[in-house]
Amino acid sequence: MYRRNFYQSIIGVFLFCSLFSSQAQAQANIYKLHSLFLYNFTKHIQWQEVGNEFTIGVFGNDIALKEVKSNFDGKKFSGKDIKVINIAGVGDANSSQLVYFPKSNKGKILDLFESADKSNTLFVSEDDFIVNGMPIIFTVKADKLGFRVSKSNLDASGLKISSSLLSLAEVVD
Template identity: 25%
Template sequence: MFLKFLIALLLWSTLGTAYGSVRSEYEVKAAFLYNFTRLITWSEPSEEGARLTICVFGRNPFGDVLQQLNGRVSQGRALELDYPASLQQIDRCQVLFVGAGKARNLAEITDYAHARQILTISEIPDFVDNGGIIGYVKEGNVIRFEINLLSAQQAGLQINSRLLELALRVIR
């Protein structure tokens, strides 16, 4: 239990330096998203100087909050934001936030993304039960997340054990 507390403190301390004080639900979700990029390893090595592209597919619930991530560095790679308009345009993404409006095409999106080693994240209910890798879950006023480890492994992604310990639920 103490170890979980220390890990949570570490993650939250990163949030503080990234955002000063975390106020809104989407500031918390953006901070988690940033930390996910730090604790997940892609099996395909990145080229030197390559960027790590975070995409929002569908309606952007973050507003301007994600702009604070643009240019930050994660695992030696500068983060950049992109907003693809079609499924074929997500090929340039390493991280894909799937907007709630894309729920009816979820199977097609996650299959396409995972075949291209793209980390999928969403707040769509039951996202991880339907093939997504990380799903945000709201418990009262607290934002948590669930992880589908099987989907991550199928996509060729390795999730740090510290992140797995913090997840509300892990599907193995």
């Protein structure tokens, strides 16, 4: 009896771990795709001014941070090094040219976004914050990843988007 319970417990732990592992891997794959989109955004959006390096901030998600760092490792933006940082607060967001908000606590995202200086910074989110001023959000329709652009929110930040990137987006205004 003891042995049977022991084996059932081991099997239960194994199933739990494999379920958690597959969910974590699926989430990592989504963040990998998002990071590829982010890279293309850097190639098709014009910033007014960039310092010595181009900084990308990722808010509140270690898995997303790891995937974005991995994708941007060794890449350049207009000949400048790209640095990927974890965003802990408004100061980090204000020193970034691109800020990515993976799915997490909506309240914290809105607080940080509303407090941040939006000029010359591209904000991208998984959550639908277009009405709150977010320039770009990721969308999933019929199992296809896409993105929605608010042209007015993008213009308000002083950024210019290429017509080729805009043609791939769902434009909301």
